[in-house]
Amino acid sequence: MIMNKFTSIFYACFFTVFSLNCLAEGKILATPGVSQIEGSGGGGIVPWAQLAGYATEESISASAACSRVTVKDFSLDSCGVQANFYDRIELSYAKQTFEVNPLKLDLKQTIIGAKINLFGDLVYTSLPQISLGIQSKRLKTSDVAFALGAEKDSGTDVYIAASKLHLGFINGYNWLWNITARHTKANQIGLLGFGGANEKAKIQLEASTAILLDRHLAIGVEYRQKPDNLGLGENHWKDIFVAWFPNKHLSVTLAYVDLGSIAAIDKQTGWYLSTMWYL
Amino acid sequence: MKRKINNKIKADVEMGMRKVTQYLMLVILLGCAACASPESSKNNSSNASLYQKIGQKPAIDNIIDNLVNLIGQDNVVFSHFAQSNVTHFKEKLSIYLCNITDGPCKYNGDTMQDIHKGMHIDTNQFNHFVELFIAAMEASNISYPIQNQLLARLAPLRESIIKM
Known part of the structure; x- marks a missing residue:
């Protein structure tokens, strides 16, 4: 139902973008970044202050992305759509399927996201771009989460993100950094429910940084703190990525990820591959 | 507790x-x-100015020629240039870029605010112009790091160009 609603918004954007503004191509290639696994504009695992897509103050853009993360005992498929209204408001919707190989079952989660650009421009202002966002998550298959001690099957993350691209900063190469502070109760981003007996710190810090090797290629690293509400030794996430932007309609991101321990099964390292399409 | x-x-x-x-x-x-x-380490030899790294006046004029050609074929920004005197534009921009890259020139033309007053340039048009400028540098074989360093000098001008 909600998916249908979002699909129609997506199509509405599609036609609006094409009829009113031809194409929203008002940003320098690669600078909006990609879609993160929860559907928001950002890096691979961290939402950034940039809004998804190439829209400017005068245009609307729409985008979609699918990604797959495969680690030792788990894999996560995630697909999302984003609409960027006048580079001020981003709306997103994502569906995740988390395959738990040891139990031979799938956990499903949906995430509705919104992000507002409070002030600043990633490239052109001397201050960083600052955005405030939310991700409202609902876990559809909650048995495993409750069995592990989670308190709820839904939750809302609120985050504030600051991003800046410094032109020619490192020996002439563009340097991007992002820092995000997130208020969350999610266990493994919500795939194992929300809350738990071991609940402590609720503010988690996340950071990404990247260098553009040329107009089309970025390399970088990301780091995402996570709470250990379930007391299962949940680890912070890390990845090192390379993203390729052949043009303003496509990007492909490959990353090596270290997700640490998931549901007390440790050493979950593996690969992340994502493709994003921009209108 | x-x-x-x-x-x-x-x-x-x-x-x-x-x-x-x-x-x-x-x-x-x-x-x-x-x-x-x-x-790039050769280009970055400590005391070379950005003007020298770009390739001095010949390279700057080449970028401007390419830029003018691109503007002529562009339907987003051309209307803003339709009334301009091309020779005057080329001369002044050459001195402006020479000046902003620490070359041996002193720009004494109109300020960016004055030039763009009443043009009501929006973000889309400005950002599109930046892309044309990048394409012009690309066509002049300016290396990516040098392109970025020049863009870094020009980026702060945005607030005196848009919505004037």
């Missing part, structure tokens, strides 16, 4: 901050190491 938890949160956040800082430092180091190709 609550105090203890608060301290724990504080410690967690501090620890996180330290890790984040370490990460950022690592990337800066990686970046410096990865990007220091022999060619």
Whole structure:
């Protein structure tokens, strides 16, 4: 139902973008970044202050992305759509399927996201771009989460993100950094429910940084703190990525990820591959 | 008890901050190491100005020629230039770029505010112009790091160009 609603918004954007503004191509290639696994504009695992897509103050853009993360005992498929209204408001919707190989079952989660650009421009202002966002998550298959001690099957993350691209900063190469502070109760981003007996710190810090090797290629690293509400030794996430932007309609991101321990099964390292399409 | 938890949160956040800082430092180091190709280190010999690194007046004029050609074929920004005197535009822009890249020129033309007053340039048009400028540099075979350094000097002009 909600998916249908979002699909129609997506199509509405599609036609609006094409009829009113031809194409929203008002940003320098690669600078909006990609879609993160929860559907928001950002890096691979961290939402950034940039809004998804190439829209400017005068245009609307729409985008979609699918990604797959495969680690030792788990894999996560995630697909999302984003609409960027006048580079001020981003709306997103994502569906995740988390395959738990040891139990031979799938956990499903949906995430509705919104992000507002409070002030600043990633490239052109001397201050960083600052955005405030939310991700409202609902876990559809909650048995495993409750069995592990989670308190709820839904939750809302609120985050504030600051991003800046410094032109020619490192020996002439563009340097991007992002820092995000997130208020969350999610266990493994919500795939194992929300809350738990071991609940402590609720503010988690996340950071990404990247260098553009040329107009089309970025390399970088990301780091995402996570709470250990379930007391299962949940680890912070890390990845090192390379993203390729052949043009303003496509990007492909490959990353090596270290997700640490998931549901007390440790050493979950593996690969992340994502493709994003921009209108 | 609550105090203890608060301290724990504080410690967690501090620890996180330290890790984040370490990460950022690592990337800066990686970046410096990865990007220091022999060619760029030659170009970056300590006292060469950006003007010299670009290739001085011939290269700047070449970029401007390419830019004018691109503007002529462009339907987003051409209307803003339709009334301009091309020769005057080329001359003044050449001096402006020479000046802003620490070359041996002194720009004494109109300010950016005055030039763009009443043109009501929006963000889309401005950003599109930046892309034309990048394409012009590309066509002049200006290396990517030098392109970025020039863009870094021009980016702060945005606030005196748009919505004037």
